[in-house]
Amino acid sequence: MAHATNHRNLSLKFLIWGYIIWSLVPVLIAVIYSFNDGRSRTVWQGFSLRWWITDPYASIFRNDETRNAISNSLVLAFATILVVTPLGIALAIGSQRIRGRSANFVQGLTSTPLITPEIVVGAALLLTFTRLFTAVPLGFVAQLLGNVTFSLASVVVIVRARLVSIGASFEEAARDLGATRWQALRFVLLPMLWPSVMASLVVVFATVIDDFVITSFLSAGVSSETVPLRIYSSVRGGATPALNALATLLVLTSFAVLIIGLFGLSTWRKRHGERGGLRAALADVTQINS
Amino acid sequence: MGRRDFLRNLAITSGAITIGGSLLAACGGSSSTESSGLSIGTPQNPVKLPVTTDAIADGLPNESGTLEVLNWADYQNPESIAIFEKEFGCKVVTSIYDTEEAAIAKLRNGTFKPDLILGMTDTGLAKLIAADLLQPLNKSYIPNFGNVISGLRSPYYDLDSQYTVPYFIYGNGIGYRTDRIDKNAFASNGYDTLWDSQFKGKAGVLDSYRDTLTMAMFRAGNFDANTADAAIIQKAGDDLVALREATNPKVDILAYTEIPSGNRDINFTWSGDLFTALQYLPENEAPDVLGFWYPEKTVAKNDFMCITKSAKAPVLAHQLINFLSDTDNALLNREYVGYQPALESITVDLLISSGTIPESLIDALVTPEKYEAGLAQVSLEPAVDALWLDQWTRFTAG
Amino acid sequence: MARPMDTLYRWLTQIKLNKSPRLWAGFAIPGTVWLIVLFAIPFYAVACVAFGTIDPVFRDAVPQWNPLSWNFVQAQQIFTSLATGPLQGVAIRTVVYVVCAMSLSFVIGFPIAYFLARHAGKRKILLLVLIIVPFWVNYLMRMLAWVNLLSVDGLFTRFMRIFGVNYNWLDGSPITVILGLVYGYIPFLILPLYATLERLDWRLVDAARDLGANSRQAFRLVTLPMSKAGLVAAGILIALPMFGDYYTNDLLSRSPSTEMIGNQIDFFLNASSQPQNGALLVLALSLFLLLFMSFYLRSTRQQTRQVTR
Numbered sequence: 001m002a003h004a005t006n007h008r009n010l011s012l013k014f015l016i017w018g019y020i021i022w023s024l025v026p027v028l029i030a031v032i033y034s035f036n037d038g039r040s041r042t043v044w045q046g047f048s049l050r051w052w053i054t055d056p057y058a059s060i061f062r063n064d065e066t067r068n069a070i071s072n073s074l075v076l077a078f079a080t081i082l083v084v085t086p087l088g089i090a091l092a093i094g095s096q097r098i099r100g101r102s103a104n105f106v107q108g109l110t111s112t113p114l115i116t117p118e119i120v121v122g123a124a125l126l127l128t129f130t131r132l133f134t135a136v137p138l139g140f141v142a143q144l145l146g147n148v149t150f151s152l153a154s155v156v157v158i159v160r161a162r163l164v165s166i167g168a169s170f171e172e173a174a175r176d177l178g179a180t181r182w183q184a185l186r187f188v189l190l191p192m193l194w195p196s197v198m199a200s201l202v203v204v205f206a207t208v209i210d211d212f213v214i215t216s217f218l219s220a221g222v223s224s225e226t227v228p229l230r231i232y233s234s235v236r237g238g239a240t241p242a243l244n245a246l247a248t249l250l251v252l253t254s255f256a257v258l259i260i261g262l263f264g265l266s267t268w269r270k271r272h273g274e275r276g277g278l279r280a281a282l283a284d285v286t287q288i289n290s
Numbered sequence: 291m292g293r294r295d296f297l298r299n300l301a302i303t304s305g306a307i308t309i310g311g312s313l314l315a316a317c318g319g320s321s322s323t324e325s326s327g328l329s330i331g332t333p334q335n336p337v338k339l340p341v342t343t344d345a346i347a348d349g350l351p352n353e354s355g356t357l358e359v360l361n362w363a364d365y366q367n368p369e370s371i372a373i374f375e376k377e378f379g380c381k382v383v384t385s386i387y388d389t390e391e392a393a394i395a396k397l398r399n400g401t402f403k404p405d406l407i408l409g410m411t412d413t414g415l416a417k418l419i420a421a422d423l424l425q426p427l428n429k430s431y432i433p434n435f436g437n438v439i440s441g442l443r444s445p446y447y448d449l450d451s452q453y454t455v456p457y458f459i460y461g462n463g464i465g466y467r468t469d470r471i472d473k474n475a476f477a478s479n480g481y482d483t484l485w486d487s488q489f490k491g492k493a494g495v496l497d498s499y500r501d502t503l504t505m506a507m508f509r510a511g512n513f514d515a516n517t518a519d520a521a522i523i524q525k526a527g528d529d530l531v532a533l534r535e536a537t538n539p540k541v542d543i544l545a546y547t548e549i550p551s552g553n554r555d556i557n558f559t560w561s562g563d564l565f566t567a568l569q570y571l572p573e574n575e576a577p578d579v580l581g582f583w584y585p586e587k588t589v590a591k592n593d594f595m596c597i598t599k600s601a602k603a604p605v606l607a608h609q610l611i612n613f614l615s616d617t618d619n620a621l622l623n624r625e626y627v628g629y630q631p632a633l634e635s636i637t638v639d640l641l642i643s644s645g646t647i648p649e650s651l652i653d654a655l656v657t658p659e660k661y662e663a664g665l666a667q668v669s670l671e672p673a674v675d676a677l678w679l680d681q682w683t684r685f686t687a688g
Numbered sequence: 689m690a691r692p693m694d695t696l697y698r699w700l701t702q703i704k705l706n707k708s709p710r711l712w713a714g715f716a717i718p719g720t721v722w723l724i725v726l727f728a729i730p731f732y733a734v735a736c737v738a739f740g741t742i743d744p745v746f747r748d749a750v751p752q753w754n755p756l757s758w759n760f761v762q763a764q765q766i767f768t769s770l771a772t773g774p775l776q777g778v779a780i781r782t783v784v785y786v787v788c789a790m791s792l793s794f795v796i797g798f799p800i801a802y803f804l805a806r807h808a809g810k811r812k813i814l815l816l817v818l819i820i821v822p823f824w825v826n827y828l829m830r831m832l833a834w835v836n837l838l839s840v841d842g843l844f845t846r847f848m849r850i851f852g853v854n855y856n857w858l859d860g861s862p863i864t865v866i867l868g869l870v871y872g873y874i875p876f877l878i879l880p881l882y883a884t885l886e887r888l889d890w891r892l893v894d895a896a897r898d899l900g901a902n903s904r905q906a907f908r909l910v911t912l913p914m915s916k917a918g919l920v921a922a923g924i925l926i927a928l929p930m931f932g933d934y935y936t937n938d939l940l941s942r943s944p945s946t947e948m949i950g951n952q953i954d955f956f957l958n959a960s961s962q963p964q965n966g967a968l969l970v971l972a973l974s975l976f977l978l979l980f981m982s983f984y985l986r987s988t989r990q991q992t993r994q995v996t997r
Binding site: 038039040043057068130134137138219220221222223225233 | 358360363368383384385386399400401402403404572573
């Protein structure tokens with residue numbers, strides 16, 4: 001009996017490591033090929049940095065169009081964060097505290113974008129901006145509105161989870177001590193929301209910088225081309241390893257933000273006497289408790 | 291059955307078109323369902339396009355700043371553009387389009403707001419004009435217009451070249467790998483090779499409903515590239531469905547990378563793609579691995595450059611047209627693009643003598659005779675266009 | 689615009705005013721209005737385009753903003769086409785691909801989540817991190833990686849040739865597309881599955897085993913019923929984006945023979961001159977998915993309520 005269990009455990013272990021290899025090794029190979037000396041993305045011809053920096057035309061940091069895409073991506077991500085964070089925090093607090101039919105309505109409205117396929121949101125916004133709100137030009141502005149709409153729900157989810165775990169007692173205590181509702185909110189609740197705000201920043205940044213569908217539906221040519229759009233349009237062409245380099249850069253950027261975020265989160269927790277450290281920080285970001 | 295009767299029948303039989311027809315009748319006040327008001331020129335009936343606005347004045351200074359170009363992918367030499375930028379102290383940014391019809395839709399809805407459009411053809415011109423998207427050219431900025439192939443200086447689709455200057459010329463045919471397909475495979479009805487199931491998964495056709503449906507029509511012996519005959523259009527759709535079942539072809543405009551990389555053995559495409567493909571050959575591959583079957587009777591045409599009405603840098607746009615119509619610049623541009631510039635001075639002999647064209651691709655060059663014999667492909671009346679698109683959807687929907 | 693906004697505000701604030709102070713409603717308003725304007729109204733716009741008319745010259749859609757004048761001629765054509773006509777293949781294929789990809793994802797994902805939740809031991813954090821990593825790797829990068837491996841001279845293709853397998857993976861093969869979907873979406877399945885299994889009270893399973901159930905019975909009679917809601921929710925969570933996916937297909941196949949409904953939507957809206965058809969397909973897809981979505985929202989709302997209590 002015990003023997004059988006061990007046997008099964010072993011095969012499960014096999015499966016899980018197999019899965020991890022399957023999910024990560026292809027990506028690693030693609031990263032390695034960004035350093036290929038030749039033009040091929042599939043046949044290794046020696047190591048070089050030509051697709052990263054040395055080639056004057058094609059390397060990602062020296063090619064105008066690529067640099068333009070990188071800056072578009074960053075601008076879009078930061079702009080989205082600026083708009084969506086306050087909007088999302090307020091909506092999370094508000095929607096958690098109103099009651100009755102309007103509460104159901106608001107909750108339904110906030111959760112639906114989370115599970116609506118992106119193509120549906122993208123298509124709907126495209127038709128809206130080209131036929132109804134024609135004052136909104138396609139390109140950066142439309143992409144910003146679209147990305148805020150799509151990522152609003154995730155901010156609300158993250159902040160609400162934190163609100164639930166904080167509970168009402170702190171604010172009530174403040175109120176008992178004579179604080180107004182607003183003061184209790186401003187000086188007690190908001191500072192405690194900080195981890196969820198940081199987690200939202202990380203999640204929104206990663207979502208927007210990776211977003212392909214909405215950004216592509218709402219783009220207006222090269223002036224609003226982002227990195228994923230550029231990758232997408234060249235995967236099918238005769239692209240060089242510069243494409244791998246660009247994709248690698250994208251991955252590195254999201255990881256950098258993730259790691260900074262995790263580090264910030266666990267430091268914050270330590271400083272404020274909350275338990276959990278890295279594990280809790282991971283849970284904040286993934287919304288999965290481990 | 292006359293053309294008019296035919297279209298009227300169409301309007302009765304097809305729901306979608308009935309709406310279009312009645313709407314039109316309501317708007318235009320005329321009861322005719324045929325005339326859509328599109329200015330469609332054909333070789334038999336050349337058209338002088340209507341002009342609703344004046345061209346820019348003579349002698350204006352170049353704008354400073356950015357020139358926005360809309361073009362096909364890999365259809366301009368970055369090096370040429372860099373020279374132009376330096377010479378005119380401006381920045382050129384290029385957006386990409388994949389199909390002509392989508393590009394026109396996006397020009398109308400504001401997705402694209404370029405100054406200059408490169409590579410459009412007469413199949414889209416009537417719509418561009420009807421949508422009032424173009425501005426007439428002021429030729430005083432384009433002295434190099436005189437370099438254009440003489441037969442194209444007042445083309446049937448735009449008499450007196452009011453709006454357009456030719457860019458490249460090409461013909462429709464089949465690109466293939468000479469190491470996998472013998473030239474003789476195209477000896478009888480060459481198109482049949484494309485339908486040969488031994489190339490399953492290694493075949494491709496153009497993502498262009500006009501070109502690919504026309505190709506199916508040619509294969510069946512129907513040589514009207516602008517047919518309004520519903521039965522012929524339907525047959526072409528049927529044949530493409532059969533093609534899909536036989537070889538499962540890719541539908542894109544990537545023959546120029548996919549044939550040299552070895553991903554495809556055979557691809558219905560534009561002749562110029564094979565010259566572009568030379569650049570994409572792996573380093574150890576001989577150029578004569580690329581072959582092209584140029585059918586005796588096929589579409590041969592030119593695309594053109596035109597300036598949008600809303601252009602913010604119309605002078606620079608004129609300058610780039612002029613720049614690209616210069617023989618030396620056009621040759622440099624060709625080095626990257628591969629296609630044949632539509633200039634009188636750039637003859638087939640000149641290209642062959644440059645030594646860059648392998649024996650196997652001599653046939654892909656468009657000689658004046660081939661161009662002369664080429665079939666024209668013009669804009670379609672909307673009701674007919676609808677029939678074409680419906681068959682295309684049948685094919686692409688798999 | 690003043691009046692509807694006023695009404696909305698009153699509606700949001702007056703309901704159960706005694707229990708919900710204006711302050712909280714005030715917090716909810718900006719976000720709610722944002723979502724109404726940029727999420728709800730766009731669906732209305734889709735309907736107005738779908739049930740509008742077509743410009744006779746450009747075949748562009750002319751939206752009909754008044755629902756009373758909606759016309760359903762083109763809708764009828766498209767829905768008929770989906771049911772019995774040229775688009776039938778697309779509809780069937782979409783469902784088949786998603787069902788296959790889902791099943792395969794469960795077959796691979798469930799044991800992994802199970803192992804993580806129960807037997808990972810001291811390696812748990814490491815394993816969890818490794819499993820979360822793909823989440824943060826751009827989807828296009830993950831597809832690009834496979835495009836490189838599967839192309840004619842790609843490493844994987846060359847590797848398989850050693851075993852005499854000479855297959856054109858990227859030639860429009862349904863297998864590649866389905867595996868691509870699995871590869872793309874499985875991380876989004878494993879984590880929620882893990883979360884569900886982690887929350888289970890495994891003592892009940894142990895009790896069942898103690899009472900003589902064999903492992904299979906314990907799984908069927910205890911584990912499965914207890915985790916069913918979570919499994920279904922996780923399944924829906926990946927089914928929804930798969931139904932709307934077009935880029936996986938586009939990158940790994942790009943052949944008419946593997947077109948899914950997302951590809952058709954993308955085609956009609958972005959690559960053709962007939963947006964009305966695109967709007968109609970968006971509508972058809974949304975209606976189809978509404979079933980799943982309402983089910984998912986109901987089940988998560990129940991879960992939220994349990995958590996809140």
